[in-house]
Amino acid sequence: MAVLDSKVPSGPLADKWTKHKNEIDLVNPANKRNIDIIVVGTGLAGGSAAATLAELGYNVKTFCYQDSPRRAHSIAAQGGVNAAKNYQGDGDSVYRLFYDTIKGGDYRSREANVYRLAEVSTNIIDQCVAQGVPFAREYGGLLDNRSFGGVLVSRTFYAKGQTGQQLLLGAYAAMNRQIQRGKIKSYTRHEMLDLVLVDGKARGIIARDLISGEIERHSAHAVVLATGGYGNLFFLSTYCMGANVMAAWKAHKKGAYFANPCFTQIHPTCIPVSGDHQSKLTLMSESLRNDGRIWVPKRLEDAKAIREGKLKPTQLGEEERDYYLERRYPAFGNLVPRDVASRAAKERCDAGFGVNKTGEAVFLDFSAAIMRYGREKALTSGLKDPDDNTIRQLGEEIVEAKYGNLFQMYEKIVDENPYKTPMMIYPAVHYTMGGLWVDYNLQTTIPGCYAAGEANFSDHGANRLGASALMQGLADGYFVLPYTIGDYLSDDIRTGPISTDSPEFEQAEVAVRDRIEKLMSGRGIHSVDYYHKKLGKIMWNKCGMSRNAKELKEAIKEIAELRKDFWENVKITGTPDSKNQELEKAGRVADFLELGELFAKDALERNESCGGHFREEYQTEEGEALRDDENFTFVSAWEYVGDPSASKLHKEDLNYENIEVKTRSYK
């Protein structure tokens, strides 16, 4: 495999994308009709890419394991989507969004990709409004904005707490238009089980019809993987239950490098774990940190009393509370980036200040915001000398309008009213910055295999800022990939249809069938979930919010042992030739058991702390992450060579020509 070539165009940063678009080869409209593209995954990145590619004239096949493209987990994104529109006139610009994203990523992302992301961000909003996405508006009829962590401007567009839903329904509607035109064929309840390479190029996939169990061959001139992240490696996460790494991992095993697997985002504001039965964790949007203040009791005895239920948080006065984010980071306060907020919560809980039964929760308190909004509303409504109750009621109405669905969700899960008592939150696995290595064109190291959205690694470095995932998914799908892929496909205009009868397809199908048979023939001792939970525990305890060399080495060993155990002893009921959810889960967990090892290996090799990757050995006296720019300003891209433990490291050096690399400070 050749040395990593990022293919970043030459020239000034601000002109690179325009220049690149002008220089790449195009496929003429008549020829596009002869070219097939497979898109796996139909979330924001896959859905928008499929719709745009079909509209350009390509023949598109989409695959999703859900019963409808609309159910991809982008739908659950709550807070918003960033765009450098500067509608608020608060000094925002493409450069500032670019700068914030690079800094937020702790200087571990590729400059040119991030600048392009910031540049096309404004198109996203125009596009979505044209499609009928009902963003929140002000009374004047113009679009409203709010703030997210790690930035000092208001550039986040939103639709209450359901922004991801609305954006995904927009992309899905665009897909539907192309399905109706016959330009997209949508395969739902289908799972990609392998990537097929012909002459070294990605030429198709092997998929399983999840209802009939049938194994199918699908060919194309290029394959786009938009299959999301791999956070379910941790078992408990804010991901949907079906989220998996199968497509990306199979591509990895066929030659696509996997970049920065250890860069995982642990989101600070999630509902804490309540017990062993727990199947997933629920996020409370970062937008809540606009108005919520995070605190724990100042005194250990108060924290203990609260844990034991002898004291209520509302009984503690201002001076008895430690607003630790405001104390440690006065400039950004409660709106520090996610990695910083998560570690700070862990630090307080580890020190004994946790506030729920398990000692793993902090408060997110809206009482100050409720009173502030209430007073403002009373004034604008002309109420003279309103009492506290009236103010509180008015304030609660405003908070409800902003975050109503989130508060309702919290109350349903926890059975407490967050208008009256502070929410309890704790960090949880939420997003993976790592993913398939891609060049500037979003092509992986396999020719013709592309990766978009969370499935690739490119834009968020070691930590993603809030409201940037939706931005990246749609930027990749609507505005980047449909053009860059043309450059590759321009060589394929005379290729003609790709046959599925070739030996390559035959081999791939046989391998898939063998693997299923092997899974089904386990000795039948433990269920798939048993292994998944065990893996999750290893990952959370040894590869989670803070890591050290000793535990990472233990994790590598334990995961390899668990994997062996899994293949020998897993129990899968039912048959492979019918709907079988246990078999579906088993295939996904088998991949996680390999990726987990690579993850730990990557974390062990990166002897520095940056973004979401915190190595206990590398921290400042104040407990802040200590980066090592001299030795680690690179992307770790892993090549598969037969076993995760033997994976070979390739480095893509990161060059910062337009930004001064500094210690990241939010103080």
Added chain:
Amino acid sequence: MKLYLKIWRQKDANSKGAMVDYTLNGVESDMSFLEMLDILNEELISKGEEPVEFDHDCREGICGTCSLMINGRPHGPDSLITVCQLHMRSFNDGDEIVIEPWRATAFPVIKDLIVDRSAFERIQQAGGYISVNTSGRPVDANAIPIEKDMADQSFNAATCIGCGACVAACKNASAMLFTSAKVSQFALLPQGRVEAAERVQNMVRQMDLEGFGNCTNTGACEVECPKGISLENIARMNREYLSATTKG
């Protein structure tokens, strides 16, 4: 707590299904309903029996995948939530709980509690979009101010998660609430007005083709909708349809 479950089991679309009884111990009140089913399934697997298959994914009430009829009510006894957000504190020790799939001709059972909702897909494909090119260069997003109230109403209609509870709740298995929510989202926005007449006719035509029943204004759909989609949308769709068809 101890629960007596009666669950619909059906091998596949072509087999006959039946209710099967299960007794489940050790259920805690802070478990979600689906976590309770996870525990049942773990027990079944350990006994070598096939687990109960049910649709679920995000488990936070937004993807619209989960779809269980619990004691005769779509998404169970609580209001304004999906099954995945339902918690066992809504039940008592010793309760009998009847769990079935959505029942509608247009939603055939695939296996156990899983149904085929592709009819909804085809209704949306028939016109649930604005015909604007994604690769085009639309005007600036703020070029057309939209009255906040209209934008909010459009948003409220757009929050439909497509779960199908409205169909399951309706004695006619009508899909009017679902279809009207999509029609309304676009009809309320200036961008969507251009194709409004064509859209409503195409979507209604497809809805009828799929074999959903008619609306007789019982309002059960609105009561059971986990997102509180309002019956006003049906009224709006009827108005849109009437004006579209009388335009000639």
